[in-house]
Amino acid sequence: KAGVTQTPRYLIKTRGQQVTLSCSPISGHRSVSWYQQTPGQGLQFLFEYFSETQRNKGNFPGRFSGRQFSNSRSEMNVSTLELGDSALYLCASSFTSEGETQYFGPGTRLLVL
Amino acid sequence: GQNIDQPTEMTATEGAIVQINCTYQTSGFNGLFWYQQHAGEAPTFLSYNVLDGLEEKGRFSSFLSRSKGYSYLLLKELQMKDSASYLCAVRDLVTGGGNKLTFGTGTQLKVEL
Numbered sequence: 001k002a003g004v005t006q007t008p009r010y011l012i013k014t015r016g017q018q019v020t021l022s023c024s025p026i027s028g029h030r031s032v033s034w035y036q037q038t039p040g041q042g043l044q045f046l047f048e049y050f051s052e053t054q055r056n057k058g059n060f061p062g063r064f065s066g067r068q069f070s071n072s073r074s075e076m077n078v079s080t081l082e083l084g085d086s087a088l089y090l091c092a093s094s095f096t097s098e099g100e101t102q103y104f105g106p107g108t109r110l111l112v113l
Numbered sequence: 114g115q116n117i118d119q120p121t122e123m124t125a126t127e128g129a130i131v132q133i134n135c136t137y138q139t140s141g142f143n144g145l146f147w148y149q150q151h152a153g154e155a156p157t158f159l160s161y162n163v164l165d166g167l168e169e170k171g172r173f174s175s176f177l178s179r180s181k182g183y184s185y186l187l188l189k190e191l192q193m194k195d196s197a198s199y200l201c202a203v204r205d206l207v208t209g210g211g212n213k214l215t216f217g218t219g220t221q222l223k224v225e226l
């Protein structure tokens with residue numbers, strides 16, 4: 001069974017631009033969560049989608065948004081990029097929205113210049 | 114919300130046993146996870162505890178005491194490949210359910226000859 005895939009793997013943007021990241025969960029998984037990982041803050045929860053609905057949201061500004069499609073693939077968007085948005089963005093999928101282990105994708109490394 | 118503490122770094126010898134502790138303060142608890150993350154890679158699932166007690170899986174065991182807000186990960190017969198960051202994560206108990214994990218900053222384990 002294929003694992004969680006994320007595209008692109010690496011991205012360089014400049015301040016003020018916007019970016020869209022994509023995540024394809026493991027086949028059959030309906031829950032997709034997004035995390036931001038930085039050396040200083042560690043892994044921080046952004047949001048979770050389940051059956052095309054946002055179930056939970058972390059403490060990030062409104063510049064961070066996401067959505068989920070009917071095939072469970074998810075995208076996250078960051079608008080008006082700031083230098084501090086440079087991070088590894090990880091998505092994780094699970095079969096249901098709780099009681100299940102989350103499996104992480106390889107991540108998208110975003111560098112904002 | 115959650116507050117999670119784990120040691121920043123630990124060093125151990127190949128073949129030995131190491132215990133990585135994690136303490137947490139929670140406003141709602143719905144399970145504790147341990148993940149392993151090698152440098153430049155995605156976190157991989159190691160263990161999950163939701164009830165008090167010990168869960169054993171090969172060379173890895175994880176213990177949970179909900180009343181004490183305490184967990185540990187025990188690694189036996191250490192191998193060089195076990196050198197990695199070990200992440201403790203608590204799932205919040207949120208209305209409507211779902212996966213909202215709060216991660217500790219990770220314990221960097223170095224296994225030496």
